[in-house]
Amino acid sequence: MNNFEKLDRIFVPQLDEILGVKLPVLNDGFIRVVDYMGSDESIVQAARVSYGKGTKKMSEDRGLIRYLIRHQHTTPFEMCEIKLHLRVPMDTWRQWIRHRTANVNEYSTRYSIAIDASQKTKSNEWRIQAKDNKQGSEGFFPIEIGDKLTDRESDLQNFAREIYQERLSLGVAREQARKDLPLSTYTEAYWKVDLHNLLHFLKLRMENHAQFEIRSYANVIGNEIVKKWCPITWEAFNDYVLNSLTFSYQENEILKKIYSGKKQEAIDIADSFGWLKIVDTRFTKNIERMEFEEKLDKLGIDKPWE
Numbered sequence: 001m002n003n004f005e006k007l008d009r010i011f012v013p014q015l016d017e018i019l020g021v022k023l024p025v026l027n028d029g030f031i032r033v034v035d036y037m038g039s040d041e042s043i044v045q046a047a048r049v050s051y052g053k054g055t056k057k058m059s060e061d062r063g064l065i066r067y068l069i070r071h072q073h074t075t076p077f078e079m080c081e082i083k084l085h086l087r088v089p090m091d092t093w094r095q096w097i098r099h100r101t102a103n104v105n106e107y108s109t110r111y112s113i114a115i116d117a118s119q120k121t122k123s124n125e126w127r128i129q130a131k132d133n134k135q136g137s138e139g140f141f142p143i144e145i146g147d148k149l150t151d152r153e154s155d156l157q158n159f160a161r162e163i164y165q166e167r168l169s170l171g172v173a174r175e176q177a178r179k180d181l182p183l184s185t186y187t188e189a190y191w192k193v194d195l196h197n198l199l200h201f202l203k204l205r206m207e208n209h210a211q212f213e214i215r216s217y218a219n220v221i222g223n224e225i226v227k228k229w230c231p232i233t234w235e236a237f238n239d240y241v242l243n244s245l246t247f248s249y250q251e252n253e254i255l256k257k258i259y260s261g262k263k264q265e266a267i268d269i270a271d272s273f274g275w276l277k278i279v280d281t282r283f284t285k286n287i288e289r290m291e292f293e294e295k296l297d298k299l300g301i302d303k304p305w306e
């Protein structure tokens with residue numbers, strides 16, 4: 001009996017076209033694909049081991065992938081892997097590295113001289129601290145203030161670099177000379193991750209609440225890399241994860257009342273959850289209520305309490 005089944009290696013021509021190409025991010029960062037394994041086809045192939053061969057038509061492959069994403073049957077997505085080369089400011093990298101389910105190798109500023117590039121902020125890019133969200137920003141500074149902030153940024157980065165160079169030229173060990181480099185200094189890393197964990201990263205980092213800088217990288221990975229690499233998965237991920245809305249028990253209870261035209265009952269329910277406390281004629285800050293209001297806005301539904 002012949003137990004040898006010849007398999008063809010999977011290639012994705014659209015992704016091959018950008019293999020090694022530096023996709024720019026921020027003023028001096030980039031992401032490039034170094035290597036990859038698998039494609040939409042590999043996800044289907046792995047899923048069929050559990051579901052049996054079944055049908056093999058393209059439309060059915062799409063249906064299967066969409067089913068897997070909807071039902072969080074995630075392991076088939078771990079069959080695909082991608083290796084990226086990143087150039088990213090250290091403060092962004094600090095957020096990135098919290099994603100533990102990847103393999104990482106970072107440029108060593110102990111071994112080599114730190115990369116002579118810093119993330120620079122244009123005059124019109126300085127964000128104002130948000131009032132309601134301690135972790136966020138809202139709006140931009142006027143250009144006259146932005147000009148000043150950008151000049152001072154430049155002074156600081158140049159000064160820090162000058163002192164770093166001075167230490168190196170005096171023979172201070174690189175591992176110590178680097179200690180005062182600003183977090184805007186770029187670092188580089190190889191980052192290898194499977195598609196399941198990459199989608200988790202994208203879900204968290206493409207989201208509005210993620211900081212602009214890491215979101216910029218996540219958008220490039222999603223829209224310029226994963227979209228080419230696994231287009232069916234990307235479409236399903238957009239439909240069922242990125243652009244979907246989920247509702248808690250409380251939100252469902254209020255929605256039911258809104259839809260049956262019982263506005264006062266909707267208000268009473270929200271109030272019973274403690275969402276509508278009033279101080280000085282204004283609602284106090286309640287994050288659950290505010291998040292629900294965002295969802296109502298997306299759906300074009302008026303808030304019953306306004």
Ligand SMILES: Cc1cc2nc3c(=O)[nH]c(=O)nc-3n(C[C@H](O)[C@H](O)[C@H](O)COP(=O)(O)OP(=O)(O)OC[C@H]3O[C@@H](n4cnc5c(N)ncnc54)[C@H](O)[C@@H]3O)c2cc1C
Nearest residue numbers: 095098099100101102135197200201204205207209210211
């Ligand atoms: C908007 C935003 C704000 C944030 N603010 C802060 C902050 O203020 N302070 C802060 O410290 N962090 C903050 N984080 C980081 C956040 O708490 C997570 O550490 C980060 O997003 C990585 O998520 P993760 O653990 O799900 O991802 P990964 O590390 O990639 O893990 C993926 C999944 O694997 C599983 N997993 C991995 N390791 C373990 C483990 N050891 N035990 C159990 N399960 C595991 C979990 O299910 C996890 O979701 C923030 C993140 C975001 C997106």
